[in-house]
Amino acid sequence: MSAEQPSTSGQEPFPLPVKQQIDRVHHVIAISSAKGGVGKSTVSTNLAFALQQLGHKVGLLDADIYGPSIPTLLGVNQRPEPDVMGRIKPVMAHKMPLMSIGFMVDAGQPLAWRGPMLFQVLQQFFHEVRWCGYGDMLDYLIIDLPPGTGDIQLSMAQQIEVTGAIIVTTPQELALADVRRGVSLFNIAQVPILGIIENMSGFVCPHCQQRTDIFATGGANQVANEYGLPLLGSIPLDGAIRHCGDAGLPLVKAQPDSVLAQTYLAIAQRLVDIVASRPTPEP
Ligand SMILES: Nc1ncnc2c1ncn2[C@@H]1O[C@H](COP(=O)(O)OP(=O)(O)OP(=O)(O)O)[C@@H](O)[C@H]1O
Ligand SMILES: [Mg+2]
Numbered sequence: 001m002s003a004e005q006p007s008t009s010g011q012e013p014f015p016l017p018v019k020q021q022i023d024r025v026h027h028v029i030a031i032s033s034a035k036g037g038v039g040k041s042t043v044s045t046n047l048a049f050a051l052q053q054l055g056h057k058v059g060l061l062d063a064d065i066y067g068p069s070i071p072t073l074l075g076v077n078q079r080p081e082p083d084v085m086g087r088i089k090p091v092m093a094h095k096m097p098l099m100s101i102g103f104m105v106d107a108g109q110p111l112a113w114r115g116p117m118l119f120q121v122l123q124q125f126f127h128e129v130r131w132c133g134y135g136d137m138l139d140y141l142i143i144d145l146p147p148g149t150g151d152i153q154l155s156m157a158q159q160i161e162v163t164g165a166i167i168v169t170t171p172q173e174l175a176l177a178d179v180r181r182g183v184s185l186f187n188i189a190q191v192p193i194l195g196i197i198e199n200m201s202g203f204v205c206p207h208c209q210q211r212t213d214i215f216a217t218g219g220a221n222q223v224a225n226e227y228g229l230p231l232l233g234s235i236p237l238d239g240a241i242r243h244c245g246d247a248g249l250p251l252v253k254a255q256p257d258s259v260l261a262q263t264y265l266a267i268a269q270r271l272v273d274i275v276a277s278r279p280t281p282e283p
Helices: 040-053 115-127 151-159 173-188 219-227 239-247 259-277
Strands: 025-032 058-062 091-093 096-100 138-144 164-169 193-199 231-235
Touching (some): 025 040, 025 151, 025 259, 040 058, 040 096, 040 138, 040 164, 040 193, 115 151, 151 173, 164 173, 164 259, 173 193, 193 219, 193 259, 219 231, 231 259
Parallel strands (some): 025 138, 025 164
Antiparallel strands (some): 091 096
């Protein structure tokens, strides 16, 4: 096995079957990180609302089957209902269609599904959710991935056409090692990487205004250069981001005129430009 080959627990390297488009979705953007807790779900929600604020039609899919956090970050908890055709209608969260396993299970229930069950749930999420009304299309579906380079990432890469992945990282060396693992996985799975977002990048004390680089500095830029990937932006460590997440309303929505919201909006615009500059795939 070469260094580039992901370990698949002694199984054969995974085959790449024909990938399918998600119905009524133009662009699927996967938000990923090999390391946990770097802020993927917070980036996913804020980026989704930033894209919406830029005038795009956006949906959000929480693919963290084992630890869904988007319902909490958006303050919603409701069982999705079927439409007349038997397809799943996503829950609307602040006017954004959202699907999460968190809606289907009771709070605190452990989700210890293995291969086939996991595959079935993802199949349903990818192919049985009715993201838009008839004749309509989402411009972007943001998929919030769990941490790591495991079954969910591989199933997504096998099952659906993904426009590209964004890798979220914190700036310190420990996290960058995981970024490299993530880059390798997406390269092997033939999912383009659209760029890197550095999160928790510096903390400015609200009392004395002094900046402290709690997780070091410049790491994401370094790894972006190493792989020739764009650095989409850097988001500081800021209590307001955490507070808004806990309150169930992402910062971009709660404080749309703030400097922090402008940072997310600039990242969203960079993403839109990168997607627009890519060649259209062959049908
Ligand atoms: N830039 C930031 N400033 C302050 N707090 C942040 C920032 N980004 C994320 N957080 C907080 O860090 C915590 C972890 O964030 P989040 O759940 O988004 O990480 P994650 O990468 O999705 O985690 P997991 O790997 O478990 O899915 C949350 O409490 C969130 O509010
Ligand atoms: Mg998460």
